[in-house]
Amino acid sequence: xxxxxxxxxxxxxxxxxxxxxxxxxxxxxxxxxxxxxxxxxxxxxxxxxxxxxxxxxxxxxxxxxxxxxxxxxxxxxxxxxxxxxxxxxxxxxxxxxxxxxxxxxxxxxxxxxxxxxxxxxxxxxxxxxxxx
Amino acid sequence: xxxxxxxxxxxxxxxxxxxxxxxxxxxxxxxxxxxxxxxxxxxxxxxxxxxxxxxxxxxxxxxxxxxxxxxxxxxxxxxxxxxxxxxxxxxxxxxxxxxxxxxxxxxxxxxxxxxxxxxxxxxxxxxxxxxx
Amino acid sequence: xxxxxxxxxxxxxxxxxxxxxxxxxxxxxxxxxxxxxxxxxxxxxxxxxxxxxxxxxxxxxxxxxxxxxxxxxxxxxxxxxxxxxxxxxxxxxxxxxxx
Amino acid sequence: xxxxxxxxxxxxxxxxxxxxxxxxxxxxxxxxxxxxxxxxxxxxxxxxxxxxxxxxxxxxxxxxxxxxxxxxxxxxxxxxxxxxxxxxxxxxxxxxxxx
Amino acid sequence: xxxxxxxxxxxxxxxxxxxxxxxxxxxxxxxxxxxxxxxxxxxxxxxxxxxxxxxxxxxxxxxxxxxxxxxxxxxxxxxxxxxxxxxxxxxxxxxxxxxxxxxxxxxxxxxxxxxxxxx
Amino acid sequence: xxxxxxxxxxxxxxxxxxxxxxxxxxxxxxxxxxxxxxxxxxxxxxxxxxxxxxxxxxxxxxxxxxxxxxxxxxxxxxxxxxxxxxxxxxxxxxxxxxxxxxxxxxxxxxxxxxxxxxx
Numbered sequence: 001x002x003x004x005x006x007x008x009x010x011x012x013x014x015x016x017x018x019x020x021x022x023x024x025x026x027x028x029x030x031x032x033x034x035x036x037x038x039x040x041x042x043x044x045x046x047x048x049x050x051x052x053x054x055x056x057x058x059x060x061x062x063x064x065x066x067x068x069x070x071x072x073x074x075x076x077x078x079x080x081x082x083x084x085x086x087x088x089x090x091x092x093x094x095x096x097x098x099x100x101x102x103x104x105x106x107x108x109x110x111x112x113x114x115x116x117x118x119x120x121x122x123x124x125x126x127x128x129x130x131x132x
Numbered sequence: 133x134x135x136x137x138x139x140x141x142x143x144x145x146x147x148x149x150x151x152x153x154x155x156x157x158x159x160x161x162x163x164x165x166x167x168x169x170x171x172x173x174x175x176x177x178x179x180x181x182x183x184x185x186x187x188x189x190x191x192x193x194x195x196x197x198x199x200x201x202x203x204x205x206x207x208x209x210x211x212x213x214x215x216x217x218x219x220x221x222x223x224x225x226x227x228x229x230x231x232x233x234x235x236x237x238x239x240x241x242x243x244x245x246x247x248x249x250x251x252x253x254x255x256x257x258x259x260x261x262x263x264x
Numbered sequence: 265x266x267x268x269x270x271x272x273x274x275x276x277x278x279x280x281x282x283x284x285x286x287x288x289x290x291x292x293x294x295x296x297x298x299x300x301x302x303x304x305x306x307x308x309x310x311x312x313x314x315x316x317x318x319x320x321x322x323x324x325x326x327x328x329x330x331x332x333x334x335x336x337x338x339x340x341x342x343x344x345x346x347x348x349x350x351x352x353x354x355x356x357x358x359x360x361x362x363x
Numbered sequence: 364x365x366x367x368x369x370x371x372x373x374x375x376x377x378x379x380x381x382x383x384x385x386x387x388x389x390x391x392x393x394x395x396x397x398x399x400x401x402x403x404x405x406x407x408x409x410x411x412x413x414x415x416x417x418x419x420x421x422x423x424x425x426x427x428x429x430x431x432x433x434x435x436x437x438x439x440x441x442x443x444x445x446x447x448x449x450x451x452x453x454x455x456x457x458x459x460x461x462x
Numbered sequence: 463x464x465x466x467x468x469x470x471x472x473x474x475x476x477x478x479x480x481x482x483x484x485x486x487x488x489x490x491x492x493x494x495x496x497x498x499x500x501x502x503x504x505x506x507x508x509x510x511x512x513x514x515x516x517x518x519x520x521x522x523x524x525x526x527x528x529x530x531x532x533x534x535x536x537x538x539x540x541x542x543x544x545x546x547x548x549x550x551x552x553x554x555x556x557x558x559x560x561x562x563x564x565x566x567x568x569x570x571x572x573x574x575x576x577x578x579x580x581x
Numbered sequence: 582x583x584x585x586x587x588x589x590x591x592x593x594x595x596x597x598x599x600x601x602x603x604x605x606x607x608x609x610x611x612x613x614x615x616x617x618x619x620x621x622x623x624x625x626x627x628x629x630x631x632x633x634x635x636x637x638x639x640x641x642x643x644x645x646x647x648x649x650x651x652x653x654x655x656x657x658x659x660x661x662x663x664x665x666x667x668x669x670x671x672x673x674x675x676x677x678x679x680x681x682x683x684x685x686x687x688x689x690x691x692x693x694x695x696x697x698x699x700x
Contacts, residue, residue, distance in 0.1 A: 014571055021360065023281070025371050027429050028396030029700075030594045031363075034503055034543060041563040045571065055281050056371050059399065062431040069425025069444075070599060073638050076431075095284065099373060101404015101435075120287035124265045128570040129360040131578060132470060132503065146690055153459065155380070157272050159330050160297030162475045163462075166622055166662060173682040177690065187380050188272050191300065194332040201326025201345075202480060205519050208332075227383065231274060233305015233336075252386035256364045260689040261459040263697060264589060264622065268577070270481070276375050296477045326484075346488035353575050354463050354494065361578040363470065367696070369600070395596045425603075445607035452694050453582050453613065460697040462589065472591075474665045475623045504594045507626065512667035523667075546593045548631035548642075553672065 017048045019123065021131035022057035026076070027067065031132040032060045033075050038130065040078075043085035050089035050126075051082075053111070054096045054119065061092070061107040079109050093119050149180045151255065153263035154189035158208070159199065163264040164192045165207050170262065172210075175217035182221035182258075183214075184251065185243070186228045193224070193239040211241050225251050266352050266359040270296040273308040278362040283311065288318045293344070293352055295324040303336040316340050324349060365451050365458040369395040372407040377461040382410065387417045392443070392451055394423040402435040415439050423448060465489050466573035467499045468566060470580030472507030473522035474515065479508050482579035483525055490533050497573060498536040499526070500566040501558075503580070506544040509537070511555035523555045530557025538565045584608050585692035586618045587685060589699030591626030592641035593634070598627050601698035602644055609652050616692060617655040618645070619685040620677075622699070625663040628656070630674035642674045649676025657684045 020039050026032040042049050053061060060079070067074040082090070090111045097103065097113065104113065114122065123129060152171050158164040174181050185193060192211070199206040214222070222243045229235065229245065236245060246254065255261060267286050273279040279294075279301055286292060292315070294301055301308035302323045312321055325343045328334045337343060344352065353359055366385050372378040378393075378400055385391060391414070393400055400407035401422045411420055424442045427433045436442060443451065452458055467486055471478040486496045501508050513523050530537050537558040539549055544560055551560060570576045586605055590597040605615045620627050632642050649656050656677040658668055663679055670679060689695045 016571055018567070018570060023278075023363070025374070025396045025399065025430070027426075028369070028371070028596050030503065037542060038502075038563050038566060042567045044564065045567050047567070047571065054285065055277060056374050056396070056399070059430060064431040064434075065429055066431070067429040070429045070596070071603065071639050072429070072596075072599060073635075074429075093285070099406045100399070101402065101408075116284045117287075119285050120290075123285065123360060124287045124290065124358070126358050128576050129358060130468065130566075130570065130576065131361055131363055132580065148690055150686070150689060155377075155462070157275070157297045157300065157331070159327075160270070160272070160477050162622065169661060170621075170682050170685060174686045176683070177686050179686070179690065186384065187376060188275050188297070188300070191331060196332040196335075197330055198332070199330040202330045202477070203484065203520050204330070204477075204480060205516075206330075225384070231307045232300070233303065233309075248383045249386075251384050252389075255384065255459060256386045256389065256457070258457050260695050261457060262587065262685075262689065262695065263460055263462055264699065270478070270579075271581075274376060277373060295481060346484050347492060349485055350465075350489045350492055350494065353465065353489075353577055359575060359577055361580065363578065363580040369597070369698075370700075394600060445603050446611060448604055449584075449608045449611055449613065452584065452608075452696055458694060458696055460699065462697065462699040472623060472626075472666065504591060504623070504626075507591075507623075507666065510667035512669050512672070514664040514667075516661075516665075519665075542635075545633040546635075546638075547591065547626060548629035548633075548672070550631050553631070553667070 015046065015048055016127035018042055019050050019052060019126040019129045021052045021129060022060055023055040025056040025059045027072060035132045036075060036078055039087060040085060043087055049087050050091060052091045054093040058092055058096045058100060058102060061109060063106060063108050076108060091122065147178065147180055148259035150174055151182050151184060151258040151261045153184045153261060154192055155187040157188040157191045159202065159204060167264045168207060168210055171219060172217060175219055181219050182223060184223045186225040190224055190228045190232060190234060193241060195238060195240050208240060223254065265290045266356040267292045268359060268361045269294050269298040272297040273301040279308065282362040283315045286319055291320040291322060291352055291356060293322040293349065295327055299323045299327045299331060299333060302338050302341045303333050304338060309338055312338060322352065364389045365455040366391045367458060367460045368393050368397040371396040372400040378407065381461040382414050385418055390419040390421060390451055390455060392421040392448065394426055398422045398426045398430060398432060401437050401440045402432050403437060408437055411437060421451060464495045464497055464573040466569035466576040467496060468576065468578045469499060469501050469505040469508060470503040472504040473513065476581050478579040478581060479522055486529060496535050498538060498569045500569055501539045502543055506539045506547055506549045509539045509549055509555055509558040510553045512553055527555050527557040583614045583616055583692040585688035585695040586615060587697045588618060588620050588624040588627060589622040591623040592632065595700050597698040597700060598641055605648060615654050617657060617688045619688055620658045621662055625658045625666055625668045628658045628668055628674055628677040629672045631672055646674050646676040
C-alpha cells in the first residue's frame, strides 16, 4: 500500500466486486488491450472480478484474428489465459451479439450470455465498475 | 515555402478549393477550436475556402454559449470574425439541423443551408477536404 | 446506481446502450457533449422522455450553459451543477461511465 | 471522389453521414473499425447493400484480417490492400475522411 | 467519503480532464476526500510539465499539480501507458508520480467510489 | 503523384498513426512521393523521442523517423497544438520539426492529394 493512501484504514482483506466493462472494438483504439492489462493486474488483489463485453466490445472475443497486416500486437490469445488468473466470470450482452450477427460459436472463450435486463441487474450489484 | 517542399514546383499562384468539414460538437473535444485555427491560417494563402457544418458540427454555431462554468475558452465569437478574413462561404446541412431541432435563427452567423444532395455535389468539386 | 454518459447521442451509441442496460430506478447523468440529448426538438428527446418512466434523468448545467442549450431543456430533466454531480456519486451505491 | 470511413457503424454515425452526403458514383473505403460494417449479419449490412446501387464500396483487407472478419465480407464489397488504398486515392480527384 | 478518480484522456483534446478536475475540486470543497487520481490510456499526457497553453486559456497540468499540493491528492501516472506515450520522470510536473496499475485497483478497493472520465 | 498526409491522433491510443504510416510507406513503395506529413491535434504526440513501447510491439515514433531519413519525408508538428500538449524541441525525435499551420495549408496547395487520418 502506498504512502498517500495511509489515511485509508481497513483496506486489507476487503473483497469487492470489480466489473470491467469492454465496449470498444479491438485494434482501432487501445482500450481493449490496455483494459486487459488492468484486469490481469486486478487478479493479484484477490477481488471478485468480472468482465463484461457489450456493444463493439464483443468483437474483442472473435476467433481467427490475424494482425500481421496492420503490424500491431495480437493480444486476443490473452483472453484464453484469463482462466489461469482465476478470472472466469465473462459476460456478453445478447443484444450486442445479435446486432452484429454473432453467436457464442464465434468467440475465442466460453462466456455467459445475458439479456439486457440481466446485465442491468449484474451491473447494479457491483462495488466498482471500470469502463473503457 | 520550406526547404523540404523544394521539389514541388508550380505551387505559387495556385488557387485551390479548400473545404473544412466540421462534424464535432464544441467543448467536448478540441476539434472545433483547432479546426477554426487552421481556417484562419488558410485565409492568408488566398485560396477558395469554404466551411461545412454537418452532424454535431452545427452545434458549433449555436447562439448564447457561456463557457464560464466549465472554465474553458469561449471561441464562438470567432465565427463572427471569419467575415473579416474573407471567409464567407459557410454551409450547413439541412438534415443535420432538422435532426437537432435547430433553425437558422439559432445560429450566430449567416449560413447557406444545403440539402444532402447539394452538399454531396459541393464536396465532390473540391480540391482539398480537411475534416475533423 | 448512477450511470454517466458524456458523448453526444447523435454521434455515438453510448446513451442508447446505457438506457438499455440501466436497471429500473437508476439515475442517468448526462455531461459534456451528452447534454444535447435532453434538448427540445432533437432526435434523442423521445428516447429520453420514454426513459423517464423508469429512470431519473439529470444533466450537468455548466455543460448546458457552455453549449448554449440551457433554455431548451426537456421538462422532467433535473439540471445539476458540479456539487449536484458529487452528490449523485455519493448518494448512489456505485457509478459507471459509458465511454 | 473517395470517402474514407474509419469508425464502427455500430458505435458512431460517421458511415451513415458519409452515405447520406456521398454523390452518386463515389467510392467509399472502410478502414480500421469501420470494416465491421461490411460483414454478414450485422445491422449495417442492409445499409451497405442499399448503398451499393449508387456507390462503390471498398474495405481494407488487413483491417478485416486483424479483426477476424475476412470470411464474412458481404458480396459486392471490394477488398483492397494498402496498395489498393493508395490507388483509390490517386485515381479519384479528391478524398475526404469522415472522422 | 473517499472518491477515487480515473482519467483516460489527455489535456485539451478532450473535455475529460477538465470535467474530472472540476469534479475533484468540488468534491473536496464539499468535504469529501479525493485520495488519488489515476491517469491511464492517453490520460498519462496530463502529467507533462512541458505544456504551454495560450495565456488566455486554463492550464490543465498546473491545476492538477496545485490540487495535489493543496489537498494531498496522489496523482498517479500508469507506468506502462506512460512508457508507450513518452511520459518519463524527467518531464513530470509537480505532484505527479509514475507507478503501476495496481494503484488503480487499490484505489478501487480503498475508496468508497471510483469515477472514470474519458472519451 | 505527390500525396500529403495529416495525422490527428497520437501513437498507440488510436490506429490512425499506424494506418497513416502504412499508407505512406506503401505510397512510396509504389513510386509516389510523400513530401510532408503534418501532425495536428493529439497527432503531435507522435513526435516525442521519449516513448518506450514494449519490446514485442512496433515503435510508432521510430518508424516515422526512419521514413523521414530514408525518403526525405518532412515531418511537421503543429506548434500551437504542440505547445498545448507539451511537445518541445528538446524531446523531438529525429526527422520531426515544429512549425506553423501554414505548413498544412501549403501541403494542401502543393500536393496532388491530402489524406487525413484521425479518430
